[in-house]
Amino acid sequence: xxxxxxxxxxxxxxxxxAVAVPAASDLHPRAxxxxxxxxxNGKQYTYQKLAGYGLIASNARDSxxxxxxxxxxxxxxxxxxKLKNGTYVGRLYAIPDRGWNTQGTVxxxxxxxxxxxxxxxxxxxxxxxxxxxxxxxxxESSTLLSDSTGNPTTGLEADxxxxxxxxxxxxxxxxxxxxxxxxxxxxxxxxISIDAEGLVLAKDGSYxxxxxxxxxxxxxxxxxxxxxxxxxxxxxxxxxxxxxxxSAASPPVYDPDRPLIPEDPESGRSNNQGLEGLTAxxxxxxxxxxxxxxxxxxxxxxxxxxxxxxxxxxxISNPSKPQYKREYVVTLPLWTDPTAKEGKQTKxxxxxELHYLGDGQFFILSRDSGGGRxxxxxxxxxxxxxxxxxxxxxxxxxxxxxxTEGSIASSKGxxxxxxxxxxxxxxxxxxxxxxxxxxxxxxxxEQDAGLLNEKWxxxxxxxxxxxxxxxxxxxxxxxxxNDFITQDGYLNGGAYRYKDESGFDLDNQALVFQVTxxxxxxPLFG
Numbered sequence: 001x002x003x004x005x006x007x008x009x010x011x012x013x014x015x016x017x018a019v020a021v022p023a024a025s026d027l028h029p030r031a032x033x034x035x036x037x038x039x040x041n042g043k044q045y046t047y048q049k050l051a052g053y054g055l056i057a058s059n060a061r062d063s064x065x066x067x068x069x070x071x072x073x074x075x076x077x078x079x080x081x082k083l084k085n086g087t088y089v090g091r092l093y094a095i096p097d098r099g100w101n102t103q104g105t106v107x108x109x110x111x112x113x114x115x116x117x118x119x120x121x122x123x124x125x126x127x128x129x130x131x132x133x134x135x136x137x138x139x140e141s142s143t144l145l146s147d148s149t150g151n152p153t154t155g156l157e158a159d160x161x162x163x164x165x166x167x168x169x170x171x172x173x174x175x176x177x178x179x180x181x182x183x184x185x186x187x188x189x190x191x192i193s194i195d196a197e198g199l200v201l202a203k204d205g206s207y208x209x210x211x212x213x214x215x216x217x218x219x220x221x222x223x224x225x226x227x228x229x230x231x232x233x234x235x236x237x238x239x240x241x242x243x244x245x246x247s248a249a250s251p252p253v254y255d256p257d258r259p260l261i262p263e264d265p266e267s268g269r270s271n272n273q274g275l276e277g278l279t280a281x282x283x284x285x286x287x288x289x290x291x292x293x294x295x296x297x298x299x300x301x302x303x304x305x306x307x308x309x310x311x312x313x314x315x316i317s318n319p320s321k322p323q324y325k326r327e328y329v330v331t332l333p334l335w336t337d338p339t340a341k342e343g344k345q346t347k348x349x350x351x352x353e354l355h356y357l358g359d360g361q362f363f364i365l366s367r368d369s370g371g372g373r374x375x376x377x378x379x380x381x382x383x384x385x386x387x388x389x390x391x392x393x394x395x396x397x398x399x400x401x402x403x404t405e406g407s408i409a410s411s412k413g414x415x416x417x418x419x420x421x422x423x424x425x426x427x428x429x430x431x432x433x434x435x436x437x438x439x440x441x442x443x444x445x446e447q448d449a450g451l452l453n454e455k456w457x458x459x460x461x462x463x464x465x466x467x468x469x470x471x472x473x474x475x476x477x478x479x480x481x482n483d484f485i486t487q488d489g490y491l492n493g494g495a496y497r498y499k500d501e502s503g504f505d506l507d508n509q510a511l512v513f514q515v516t517x518x519x520x521x522x523p524l525f526g
Contacts, residue, residue, distance in 0.1 A: 035435065040361060040425035041389040043518040047428045051121065051475060052135055052512040053439040058486035058505040062113065062142045065494030069484030070096035071113050072508060074199035074278065074353065075458040075477060078526035080117075082466025088119040090462065092137055092477075095199045095209065098155025099491060100484035102500055104253030107181025108155040108491055110145040110194045112207060112224070119512075127437035135512065143224040145209075147172075147192050150225065156181055158193035158213045158246035160260055170231035173213040173246035182496045183254030192226070193246065194218070197457070198278025198289065198354070201526060202319060208278060210289050213246050215274030217289055219319060230322050232275070232289075232312060233402035235297055238268035248272050267405045270294070270301035276457075277354025279362065280316070282524055287314040287322065288362070293332060293350040297405055299413030303347040307332045308409040308421070311390070327397040328390045329408060329421040335368050335382035349382045352457040353478075358522030360391040363459050365478065367430075372443075372454030374485060374504040379444035383430040383456060385476065385513075388422040428476070428513060430456060453480035453509050461523045464514065474523065476513040482506040 036047040060068040071094035080090035092115045099108025115137040125131030145153045148166055156175035164174035173193045180186030198210030198217075205222035214237075217230040231237070237244050240262060248271040251258040264271060269291065277290035291309045299305035313326040333349045340347070353365040364386050371380035396408050396419060409415050430452065431443040441450045460477040463469030485506040489498040517523065 035432065036427065036429070038387065038425050038427045040387040041391055041423055043359070043361065043520065045387055045427055045518070046516040048514045048516060050435040050438060050511065051514040052119075052131070053441055054133060054135055054137070054510045055507040056137070058482060058507050059488035060139070061490060061494070062111075062139065064142060064144070066108070066491050067100070067484050067486060067489045068113070068139065069100065069486065069489075069508065070481050072456065072458050072479035072481040072510075073097040073197050075460045075479055076199050076201045076526070077117070077460045077462050077477065078201060080462045080466065080526070086120060088117065088466060090117040091115065092117055092460070093199060093201065094458070094479065095196050096484075097197060097481065098195045100489060100498060100500070101155065101250065102483055102485060102502065104256045105155055105157045105250050106253050106491060106496075107177055107191075109152040110155060110196050111142045112145070112199065113142050114140045116140055125438040127434070130438055130440040143222075145194070145220055145224045146226065148226045152191055153194045154181065154191040155195065156191070156193055156252055157248055157250040160240065160245050160247040161243060163244070163246060164190060164192055169229050171244065172229065173216070177252065179254065180492065181252070182492055183252075184496065195248070195272070195274065197274065197276045200278055200280045200287065200524075203284050204319070206319070208280070208287060210275035210278035212269070212272055212274030212276065212292070213248060215269050215291070217275060217278065217287070217314075228320060228322070230314065233324070233406075234404040235267070235295060235402045235406040236269055236291075236310070237404070238265035239404065240265055264301055265296055267296050270296055270306065273300065273306075273350065276350075276352055277364065279354045279356040279524055281356055282358075282522055285315065285317045287316045288312065288354060288356065289314075290330060290351060290354045290364070292352070293348055294409065294413060297407040298409040299411060303344070304334055305411065305413035306348050306350075307334070307413045308415060309351060310396075310408075311422070324397070326395045327401070328393045329396060329415065329419060330364070330388055331415075331421040331424060333366055333382065333384075333386070333424065333426070337368070337370075337381065339370070339377055349384070352455070353459045355459040355461060356524040357387070357517065359518075359520055361387055361389045361521075363461070363476070364388055365456060365459055367456060369454065373447065373451040374502055374506050375454050378447055378451055380431050380452065380454070384426060385428040385459060385478070387425040387427050389425070390422045392420060393422045394418070394420045428515065430478075430511065449507070453482060453506060455481040455483070456511075457481045461525060463525065469517070469523075469525070472516045472519050472521070474515055474517055476515055477510065478513075479510045480508060482508045
């Protein structure tokens with residue numbers, strides 16, 4: 001496959017079933033055209049069919065010669081339209097997180113990729129006659145991210161103390177590295193550390209990006225230069241030994257045994273559990289960011305206590321001066337891990353993405369971990385796009401709750417009296433084998449190319465009518481994050497070669513579902 005012009009092929013077919021209780025077993029449609037339905041605060045959602053599947057090879061490369069991996073961390077679609085012949089076209093933007101990091105973090109410059117979409121739906125896919133490819137994403141370009149002075153950003157773990165100070169910005173997470181930051185000769189340096197997990201397209205062509213190290217929200221220009229940064233309330237900022245410590249216990253590949261004491265922060269976000277979800281209202285005047293799981297202050301970092309995730313709301317009518325407006329609690333679902341020791345089986349399905357639907361409702365991608373392609377277990381138990389509603393939830397924004405050690409839940413994850421969390425409604429289950437089989441896919445079973453990857457971390461919603469979705473029918477795209485796992489990897493402009501020690505080549509997989517949303521829905525689109 002050519003490194004600069006490779007094509008992501010997506011097959012599309014009927015959507016799987018969401019269940020209220022996590023389950024990995026095969027489920028069957030209860031009515032024609034319906035895999036599952038749920039009602040959230042009086043609004044009905046219908047999961048119609050798995051509309052497709054696709055993949056991009058694990059060793060595909062971008063225009064800078066680097067492995068094109070991990071870009072399922074967050075996606076956005078614009079320029080979506082339906083041609084007269086029934087084919088859909090558009091552009092997909094995708095953000096990888098921090099580069100290859102299964103054996104330690106590396107000096108990978110963060111970036112945003114763009115792909116051209118061409119999708120022709122298939123209506124004939126069955127388990128005995130799986131659909132051929134019918135959606136293609138052709139790689140177009142990548143925008144490299146830099147700080148306001150033009151210095152590249154990095155995926156390297158942030159320093160255990162301190163950060164980078166740039167005028168008009170808050171203290172920024174930063175990594176001080178030796179050599180070239182890949183364990184090879186170089187002059188060393190210091191760069192802003194970003195573990196990018198959320199992406200929203202602004203109307204002016206700039207990008208909002210949420211991260212896990214800070215956890216911060218950044219805005220970058222259309223050319224990739226940092227414009228401003230949102231520092232969340234003090235309760236979110238990780239502290240060790242009485243001061244801010246942006247480290248996430250993810251040492252660099254060239255110094256894997258670098259000590260960190262204590263390993264877990266004493267307050268603030270847990271390691272690698274920052275602002276994983278990011279979305280906005282369609283008018284781009286309100287921005288929402290959701291923690292992957294609870295703050296240390298609220299029951300983190302251990303299972304099953306880390307359920308109470310905080311949702312932040314910002315007014316971005318003036319994107320240069322975001323205003324913190326409200327804060328809510330989303331109680332994450334639980335799942336049972338059959339591979340865990342007795343007494344340790346109940347775990348939290350941490351969230352990996354957020355998408356605005358209107359009327360106070362959101363899609364949320366909550367999932368388990370440790371099950372799928374390349375994992376010890378091939379079976380995922382809970383991998384859902386669910387719905388939550390904040391209409392009746394308590395606004396917990398206050399000086400006390402947002403203070404450095406401010407808490408809204410006990411160490412066991414029990415909410416304080418008087419706090420009402422968002423209504424949470426189970427909806428769309430990725431793992432329905434009767435649907436996956438339409439594309440030769442499966443959950444559980446053999447470790448082959450048809451087995452779903454472990455990590456699914458993105459949501460994009462586009463109308464089936466190719467216009468405004470007034471009929472309530474929408475496609476939901478989700479792409480997996482393969483963690484750059486390949487045996488033919490390249491980074492640092494192609495100068496750094498690697499083979500992941502797992503021995504696997506994990507293709508970036510993609511699924512497309514078709515759903516019906518409430519007629520009143522006004523989802524983020526574009």
